[in-house]
Amino acid sequence: MSQNTLPRPYSSVVLDGPERAPSRAMLYPVGFKPEDFNKPLIGVASMWSMVTPCNMHLDQLAREAEAGANAAGGKAVLFNTITVSDGISMGTEGMKYSLVSREVIADSIETVVACQGFDGVVAIGGCDKNMPGAMIAIARLNRPAVFVYGGTILPGCLTGSGRKVDIVSVFEAVGAHATGQLDDAGLREVESCAIPGPGSCGGMYTANTMASAIEALGMSLPNSSAQNAVSREKQEDCRRAGAAVIELLRLGLTPRDIMTRKAFENAITVVIALGGSTNAVLHLLAMAHAAGVKLSLDDFTRIGKRVPVLADLKPSGKHLMSELVAIGGIRPMMKMLLDAGLLHGDCRTVTGKTLAEDLANTPPYPDGQTIIRPLANPIKADSHLVILRGNLAPEGAVAKITGKEGLKFTGRARVFDSEEKAMRAILARKIVKGDVVVIRYEGPRGGPGMREMLGPTSAIMGQGLGKDVALITDGRFSGGTHGFVVGHITPEAYNGGPLALVKNGDRITIDAVRRELTLEVSAKELRARRRAWKRPKPRYTRGVLAKYAHTVQSASLGAVTDLTLRP
Numbered sequence: 234m235s236q237n238t239l240p241r242p243y244s245s246v247v248l249d250g251p252e253r254a255p256s257r258a259m260l261y262p263v264g265f266k267p268e269d270f271n272k273p274l275i276g277v278a279s280m281w282s283m284v285t286p287c288n289m290h291l292d293q294l295a296r297e298a299e300a301g302a303n304a305a306g307g308k309a310v311l312f313n314t315i316t317v318s319d320g321i322s323m324g325t326e327g328m329k330y331s332l333v334s335r336e337v338i339a340d341s342i343e344t345v346v347a348c349q350g351f352d353g354v355v356a357i358g359g360c361d362k363n364m365p366g367a368m369i370a371i372a373r374l375n376r377p378a379v380f381v382y383g384g385t386i387l388p389g390c391l392t393g394s395g396r397k398v399d400i401v402s403v404f405e406a407v408g409a410h411a412t413g414q415l416d417d418a419g420l421r422e423v424e425s426c427a428i429p430g431p432g433s434c435g436g437m438y439t440a441n442t443m444a445s446a447i448e449a450l451g452m453s454l455p456n457s458s459a460q461n462a463v464s465r466e467k468q469e470d471c472r473r474a475g476a477a478v479i480e481l482l483r484l485g486l487t488p489r490d491i492m493t494r495k496a497f498e499n500a501i502t503v504v505i506a507l508g509g510s511t512n513a514v515l516h517l518l519a520m521a522h523a524a525g526v527k528l529s530l531d532d533f534t535r536i537g538k539r540v541p542v543l544a545d546l547k548p549s550g551k552h553l554m555s556e557l558v559a560i561g562g563i564r565p566m567m568k569m570l571l572d573a574g575l576l577h578g579d580c581r582t583v584t585g586k587t588l589a590e591d592l593a594n595t596p597p598y599p600d601g602q603t604i605i606r607p608l609a610n611p612i613k614a615d616s617h618l619v620i621l622r623g624n625l626a627p628e629g630a631v632a633k634i635t636g637k638e639g640l641k642f643t644g645r646a647r648v649f650d651s652e653e654k655a656m657r658a659i660l661a662r663k664i665v666k667g668d669v670v671v672i673r674y675e676g677p678r679g680g681p682g683m684r685e686m687l688g689p690t691s692a693i694m695g696q697g698l699g700k701d702v703a704l705i706t707d708g709r710f711s712g713g714t715h716g717f718v719v720g721h722i723t724p725e726a727y728n729g730g731p732l733a734l735v736k737n738g739d740r741i742t743i744d745a746v747r748r749e750l751t752l753e754v755s756a757k758e759l760r761a762r763r764r765a766w767k768r769p770k771p772r773y774t775r776g777v778l779a780k781y782a783h784t785v786q787s788a789s790l791g792a793v794t795d796l797t798l799r800p
Contacts, residue, residue, distance in 0.1 A: 239306055240352065240482050243376065244274040247350030265308070272308040275478050276351035278342045278370075279311065280363040285318035287360035287440065290431040290462060291383050294471045298355045298381065301475025307482075309475060310351065314341040319361055319685060319711065320400050320434065324656060329682030331362060332709075333781045335519070336794050338366025343373050352376060353478040357471065359383030359462070360433050361712070364443040365516035368452065372523035373795075375489050377481035379474040379583045380452050382444035384462030385554040386432030391422060398427045399435045401548055401713035404687055408695020411660045432462030436547030438712030441554045442509035443516060445563050449503035450520075451491045451582035455591055459562025461555060477583055484585055492524040495577040499588065501533060502575055505540040505616045506566060508549055510712030511631045511720055512685075514618060518791030530620045530629045530789055534748065537616025540575055542635065543606045548715040549635040550612070552604045560602045561595075568595040573608055612636075621719060621750040624759075625705075625731050625741065628723035628789045633710065634745045638717040641746065642703045644669040646739040650769075651675065652684055652708065659692045666701040669741045671732070674769060675708030677792045679727025681773060681782035687711035690718055703743055705750070707732055709788070719743055719750060721788040727768065728787075734762040 241249075247256055248270050257270055279295035280288050299309040315337055322328040338358075346354055353376055356367035364380065371378040388397040406423045409415040415423075433440035444458035454474055460467045481487075497517060504513045514533055521528035543566060546552050557563070570576045571592055578589030598605055606612055612635070619632040634640065647664060648671045649655035655672045658664055670689065677683045686708055693702050694716055703717040707725035710718055724730030731752060735741070740753040752759075773779040784794040 239273050239479065241273045243350040243352050269308040272306060273352040273479065273482055274350065275302040275307045275309045275353045275355060275475065276346050276349065277302070277309050277311045277475070278345070278354060278356045278367065279313050280316040280338065280358045281313055282316050284316055285321065285360060286386065286428055286431050287318070287433045288316045288363070288383065291357050291359050294357050294381065294383060294467065297468050297471035298357060298475040301472035302355065302479060305476035305479035307353070307479045310349070312345050314338050316360060316363055323685060323711070324652065324688035328684040329680050329778060331685065332677070332683050332792060333777060335362040335366040335369070336781070338363060339369035339373070342367060342370035346370070346374055346376065353482050354378040355381060355474050355478055357381045357383060359440070361439040361443065361512065364440070364447060365520055368447060368520045369523040371452070371488050372492055372520060375487045377478050377486065378452070378488050379454065379477050380447050381471055381474045382453060382457050384432050384460045384464065384467045385441055385558065386435045386462060387429055387555050388435055388553050389427040389429050391426060397553060398423055399547070399553065400427055401436060401691065403427050404691035404713065405695040408692035411692065412662065412696050430463060434713065435553045435555060436713060437507050437509055437544060437554065438548065439510040439512040440712070442504055442507065442513050442712055445507055445509065446500040446504050446513055446517060448563065449567065450496050450500040451580055451588060452488065454583060456562050456564060459554070459558045461558055480585060481583060486581065486585060489524055491581050491583065492520070492526065493580060494526050494528070496580045497521050497526055497528050498532070498536060499576050499580060501536045502540050502570060503563065503567060505537055505542060505618060506570060507544045507563065508542045508546055508612070508617055508635065511618060511633045511710050512712060514631050515709065515721065515788060515791055519793050522791055522793050533616070533618055534620045537618060540616060541608065541611030542613040542617050543608070543611055545604055545606065545612060548713050549637060557604050560598050560604060564592065564595045565598045566605050568592045569608060619745045619748055621743070621748050623749040623751045625752040626722045626750045627731070628787060629721070630719050630723065630750055631721040632719040632743065632745060633714065634717065635715070638700050641742070641744050642669070642717050643740060643742040644703055646671050646735050646737055646741055648673070648735055648737050652686060652689060655689050656692065659689055662696070664693070664698065664702055666698065668702050670702065670704040671735050672704065672706040672708060673726035673732045675706055676725025676727055677785040677788055678782045679707065679725050681778050681785070683788065683792060684708050685711040686720070687713055690714040690716050705741070705743070717743065722750070723787050723789040725788070729766065729768065731759065733766055734759055
């Protein structure tokens with residue numbers, strides 16, 4: 234099909250005809266030529282900024298996607314949206330804006346694409362909220378689209394020892410420094426070399442988890458999730474993505490044709506097999522909501538009963554994402570899962586083919602590799618993402634339990650009404666073996682913003698208490714978190730959930746086998762505590778955080794902010 238006959242369902246409305254001359258006039262100064270007005274317009278949304286190394290190279294990748302779309306017969310238009318850095322803001326008030334940024338990214342991409350009449354979209358993201366934010370917008374718009382992951386960072390290296398380090402190494406070094414195991418010079422050495430250049434955090438943390446999930450969902454080209462940020466492969470991935478959107482436009486294949494319920498089940502399966510981040514639960518629920526697909530916490534339990542953890546990747550394992558890239562990425566593992574009947578091979582992808590067709594010629598991993606286990610010898614026979622319910626989480630909570638820490642923990646509550654208060658107690662070494670650290674009023678509304686708790690969990694690990702102390706919260710966790718942790722407790726404390734009623738010394742049991750989170754206090758006592766409880770005053774009464782708190786829904790629903798309005 235020639236470029237002049239490619240479909241232009243949206244740009245034609247904006248650009249065609251004598252009455253649209255003013256619209257065309259506005260585009261000559263930004264590089265349009267007369268012949269470009271007959272081509273489909275492809276928006277290339279980049280989350281480039283110098284705010285964070287995860288995104289500092291995305292402007293260059295956007296240029297590659299632009300070239301790919303133009304060469305395939307389209308006219309690409311570059312635009313940007315925001316990003317924030319979890320790693321920089323972690324443990325501060327600024328971290329409350331992190332999850333909010335997912336909504337801002339989604340809204341801004343939707344706004345630009347719909348306003349400007351783009352016929353298709355390439356979205357390029359590099360850190361945690363970029364990816365689900367872009368995918369929420371893509372699902373809402375339902376125009377031909379491809380997501381491109383900016384790629385993983387290479388590891389840092391400690392001088393002398395040669396030990397590979399990353400951002401989580403720095404957070405854990407803070408805990409070691411607090412106990413005197415690491416001096417000031419040692420801490421400075423770790424912090425100065427942990428981040429060697431562009432790319433997203435290097436373990437199976439949230440960025441790499443979500444990139445893998447989106448590829449399994451069918452919305453990225455093969456191997457997009459497993460490429461180094463600075464590589465020829467990533468540049469080629471971007472060029473192919475630009476061309477792929479033109480082909481999707483020709484085929485009439487839109488995101489909701491790809492983002493089906495079975496495709497989301499594929500994404501959940503791959504996240505579990507990789508030992509991925511708890512944030513995947515929150516984000517996949519929100520993405521499914523945007524796509525009009527019914528997905529719930531119970532789907533993670535159902536799929537988790539039959540899917541094993543296969544990847545020995547940080548934070549719970551030994552290896553970095555760059556090492557998985559070197560042996561072939563996630564595709565050979567997906568082929569294993571498909572052959573075992575654990576993936577739906579008939580799902581369509583942005584290649585225009587089915588997942589089974591995409592994986593048909595995928596070679597196996599090289600002999601002797603230790604990163605991805607065979608199905609017959611998994612790290613854990615079922616999911617590490619355990620959905621807990623019980624009198625402390627009647628609407629559900631999300632635990633990350635690999636089995637290394639055990640499958641059950643009972644301890645006494647140490648209650649803190651903010652992350653900062655908990656962190657001060659941990660660094661002062663006031664948390665001891667047998668404690669269950671309770672951090673509340675950090676949920677989507679109560680925070681507001683549902684902060685990640687990488688600081689407290691890393692400090693606990695750095696002090697050597699990972700197997701002896703648990704932490705539960707209505708906030709959430711970084712993908713870099715490991716240990717005996719439970720987040721996303723719903724209803725959150727600010728909404729009057731049972732977490733608000735916990736007192737110091739109460740016994741709490743986390744049981745991953747029975748999938749229960751139990752506060753060992755009588756129903757009569759809890760009723761008395763509820764009568765005495767008063768909701769705290771809102772922490773923000775104006776600005777974006779106040780608006781977010783007013784619109785956000787429960788974490789058990791994905792912390793979405795756009796409700797389906799009914800007449």
